[in-house]
Amino acid sequence: MPEGPSILLLKKQLQPFVGKIVKQAGGYGPMSTGWLKGKKLKDIQTHGKHLYFIFTNGVVQLHLGLFGDVLVNERKKVNRKFYLEFAHGEINGYVVSVKKVEGDKKLYDPRTDILSADFSAAHVKSLVGEQPEKDIAGLLMDQKIFAGVGNKIRVEALYRSGIHPLSKAGKIPSKVLSKLIASARSYAKIFYKNLEKTGSNKDFKAYQQEHDPQGNEITMKYLAKEKRKVYFSERKQKLYT
DNA sequence: GTGAATGTTAACAG
DNA sequence: CCTGTTAACATTCA
Numbered sequence A: 001m002p003e004g005p006s007i008l009l010l011k012k013q014l015q016p017f018v019g020k021i022v023k024q025a026g027g028y029g030p031m032s033t034g035w036l037k038g039k040k041l042k043d044i045q046t047h048g049k050h051l052y053f054i055f056t057n058g059v060v061q062l063h064l065g066l067f068g069d070v071l072v073n074e075r076k077k078v079n080r081k082f083y084l085e086f087a088h089g090e091i092n093g094y095v096v097s098v099k100k101v102e103g104d105k106k107l108y109d110p111r112t113d114i115l116s117a118d119f120s121a122a123h124v125k126s127l128v129g130e131q132p133e134k135d136i137a138g139l140l141m142d143q144k145i146f147a148g149v150g151n152k153i154r155v156e157a158l159y160r161s162g163i164h165p166l167s168k169a170g171k172i173p174s175k176v177l178s179k180l181i182a183s184a185r186s187y188a189k190i191f192y193k194n195l196e197k198t199g200s201n202k203d204f205k206a207y208q209q210e211h212d213p214q215g216n217e218i219t220m221k222y223l224a225k226e227k228r229k230v231y232f233s234e235r236k237q238k239l240y241t
Numbered sequence B: 001g002t003g004a005a006t007g008t009t010a011a012c013a014g
Numbered sequence C: 001c002c003t004g005t006t007a008a009c010a011t012t013c014a
Helices: A004-017 A121-129 A136-140 A151-161 A174-198
Strands: A022-026 A043-047 A050-055 A058-063 A069-072 A082-086 A090-094 A097-101 A219-223 A228-232
Touching: A004 A043, A004 A050, A004 A069, A004 A174, A121 A174, A136 A151, A151 A174, A151 A228
Parallel strands: none
Antiparallel strands: A022 A082, A043 A050, A050 A058, A058 A097, A069 A090, A082 A090, A219 A228
């Protein structure tokens, strides 16, 4: 379920709970939940694929992994990994990972979040510049550089900016790299809009396709190192080495 | 029944 | 100690 846009939509769906008091918290996860009872949910924030529940006495960081799901006022048959119950309604997390963030250290750097208003293309560009020897496909999945990018956004952003996934980051011309960063952001927004409208995103030009919209052949390559598949057009995406 | 899929992190080896 | 590889987590869909 989760790439950045799914998490952002989740935040929106959870807004009615902001400012409300937790009646009961729990779940079978390893994090203790006693400290949440009777506390007010001050705010909900996101960064990339992370969701944060902000309380006065701590922060709960939630991640959905590959199979995670969060339901509002609904339950599945299996036990909840983490939940918050309020006087009216509840938030139920399944197969999520949860941990408490202690103290008031900075939670994240919004400049790297492709869905944040504070995103900084210049900052991300300089981070990419620090690892010129790496393949661009690998860096796109690095959450410290491109927070919120998942396999789908990666594949589509590379296709839309005409870059071969195995290009060396340092060999990509500055202008082209800027285009890639812009593509990642704009595709994430399309992704979000589709989720909001229809509940799913199937707007793919390359991901899991055999041909692109112009009929060009799409190649699938299995990246053994990360155990993920990338899809691209040999003809339209230039390999920089 | 089988296999694949939007992801991270802990544990281990070297 | 640092770095890279492997296992674990556990669900839904085709």
